[in-house]
Amino acid sequence: MYEAYRGSAEGVGAALGLAPNGLAALDAIGVGDLVRRLGDPMKAIVLQSWNGRRLAEIGSPGTLEPTRLVMRGDLYRALYDEARRRGIRIEHGKRLTGADGGEGSVTARFADGATATGELLVGADGIRSTVRTLIDPAAPRPRYAGLQGFGAVSAEAGLVPDTGGKMFMTFGKRAFFGLQVIGGNAVWFVNLPHPEPLTQAEAVARGAERWLEVLAEACADDRTPALELIRRTDPAELLMTGPMENMPRVPHWSRGRLVLTGDAAHAPSSSSGQGAALAIESAVELARCLRDLPLPLPRALDRYEELRRPRVEQIIKQTEHTNSNKAAGPVGRVLRDTLMPIGMRLMNQEKLSRPLRHRIDWSEPAA
Numbered sequence: 001m002y003e004a005y006r007g008s009a010e011g012v013g014a015a016l017g018l019a020p021n022g023l024a025a026l027d028a029i030g031v032g033d034l035v036r037r038l039g040d041p042m043k044a045i046v047l048q049s050w051n052g053r054r055l056a057e058i059g060s061p062g063t064l065e066p067t068r069l070v071m072r073g074d075l076y077r078a079l080y081d082e083a084r085r086r087g088i089r090i091e092h093g094k095r096l097t098g099a100d101g102g103e104g105s106v107t108a109r110f111a112d113g114a115t116a117t118g119e120l121l122v123g124a125d126g127i128r129s130t131v132r133t134l135i136d137p138a139a140p141r142p143r144y145a146g147l148q149g150f151g152a153v154s155a156e157a158g159l160v161p162d163t164g165g166k167m168f169m170t171f172g173k174r175a176f177f178g179l180q181v182i183g184g185n186a187v188w189f190v191n192l193p194h195p196e197p198l199t200q201a202e203a204v205a206r207g208a209e210r211w212l213e214v215l216a217e218a219c220a221d222d223r224t225p226a227l228e229l230i231r232r233t234d235p236a237e238l239l240m241t242g243p244m245e246n247m248p249r250v251p252h253w254s255r256g257r258l259v260l261t262g263d264a265a266h267a268p269s270s271s272s273g274q275g276a277a278l279a280i281e282s283a284v285e286l287a288r289c290l291r292d293l294p295l296p297l298p299r300a301l302d303r304y305e306e307l308r309r310p311r312v313e314q315i316i317k318q319t320e321h322t323n324s325n326k327a328a329g330p331v332g333r334v335l336r337d338t339l340m341p342i343g344m345r346l347m348n349q350e351k352l353s354r355p356l357r358h359r360i361d362w363s364e365p366a367a
Contacts, residue, residue: 001083002094002108002116004125008080013072014151014239015187016270017042017167020065021358022277025284028362034078039070040182043165050172052223057166064356067273069167069180069187071153075276096130099258106257120290120297121258124283127245129264135255142245144197145269147176149241150215151189152233159232160186160225170226175218177226188229189241190215191271197243208235244269246316253309254301261286266312272319274355282308284360292366303366315355 018035026032043066044059060066083090095111099121107117123131132139160181167180176191192215203211212230219226247267253260262279269275286304293300 001088001090002096002110003090003092004095006093008092009073009076011073012076014149014189014241015069015153016072016075016276017067017069017273018075019067019274019277020060020356022274022280023065023068024359025277025281028284028360029287031079031082034082035070035075036068038074038078039068040180041066041165042069042167042180044167046166046168048168048170050170050222050224055171060353060356062353064353066165069182096125099131099134101256119257122286123258123260123264124262124279125264127247127263127267129260131258132250132260132264135258135260136250136252139250139252140248142267143248145244145246145271146193146195147191147244147269148194148198148203149189149191149244149270150211151187151239151241152229152237154186154188154229154233154237155184156186156229156232159228168224170222170224172219172222172224172226174221175215175226177219177222177224179225179229186225186229188226190219190226190230191244192218194243197245200240200242203240203242208238208240211240212238241270244271246319249313253305254298257297259286259301259304266308266316268312268316268319272315274315274319278312278315281358281360282312284362285366288360288362289366300366307366311355311358 018039023032023035026035044057046057047055049055080090093112094114094116096108097111098109100107100109102117105117105119106121107115108121109115121131123129123135125131127142160179163179163181165180167178169179170177175193177188178190179186179188181187198206212233212235216227216230219230245267246269247263247265250260250265253265261282263275265282266278267275268278282304285307289300289304289307293303
């Protein structure tokens with residue numbers, strides 16, 4: 001494994017929801033229970049309007065285990081340590097710049113002048129993937145959803161009532177707010193409508209103090225604990241998670257001995273609650289196809305894409321509607337708050353939970 005960053009990602013990032021289908025994919029490779037120990041169950045998501053009116057509650061239906069809310073840094077550390085324990089070598093400071101095909105091999109070139117040669121180069125290099133560009137220079141770029149992400153973990157959970165293992169999400173007048181109390185801490189986030197996307201570096205450059213003022217103003221009229229939590233947040237503790245984005249359809253997931261997985265191939269915005277789970281699923285499915293269809297290589301890569309593309313693109317499409325609800329204007333807000341309770345009552349719960357029920361049978365041949 002060749003990692004672009006010079007150091008590890010311990011302590012980097014905010015909380016994320018790992019859906020039951022993602023946990024099941026980790027079970028397939030024997031690390032599901034390792035991750036379950038890291039976080040707290042998210043028993044349900046409660047959707048409400050700015051004035052505290054409950055619009056809907058979405059729980060884990062039937063026998064499904066709940067989504068687990070974990071800190072990204074904790075998840076990273078656990079998987080990193082397990083990879084090392086299993087004998088996987090990890091080299092840091094290796095930023096990919098190019099790749100050259102050979103007879104039965106591919107050679108990766110890195111910014112520090114080093115190279116590495118293998119049978120296959122897997123691009124798990126995120127939404128701004130270098131490997132995606134190497135496969136297809138005309139590949140689409142990430143699409144901005146109109147929202148910037150912020151959040152924090154507050155030790156002052158006493159400021160808010162216990163959420164009973166549920167995540168409360170509020171469609172505010174000017175921003176979207178989420179909150180869950182975990183282990184005595186209030187984990188909260190804000191999706192702030194913003195006209196142009198700002199990279200994480202650009203957001204940081206504007207200063208946490210300024211952003212806290214903006215967030216406080218955006219949440220001031222909402223009947224939630226948001227304003228008090230924001231006012232008590234130390235600027236040094238504010239997490240700026242960058243623009244909320246998803247990937248338009250990526251036409252080519254592979255070429256020759258290059259292949260994409262995770263966000264490099266399919267990145268739903270964080271509104272889906274499926275980003276981490278889908279990335280894990282695809283990595284496991286790619287491994288299964290390589291195990292069962294080793295030669296010629298294109299057979300395995302074509303089968304991998306055939307198994308994954310319809311599922312991930314359907315989820316990405318559904319997420320676009322969620323993002324538009326978060327950034328609704330005054331008229332759209334009234335329509336949303338009026339129609340959502342009706343729509344949720346009429347919705348087929350089995351259909352709603354179908355993405356969460358997806359399972360990869362590791363013992364089943366991919367062919």
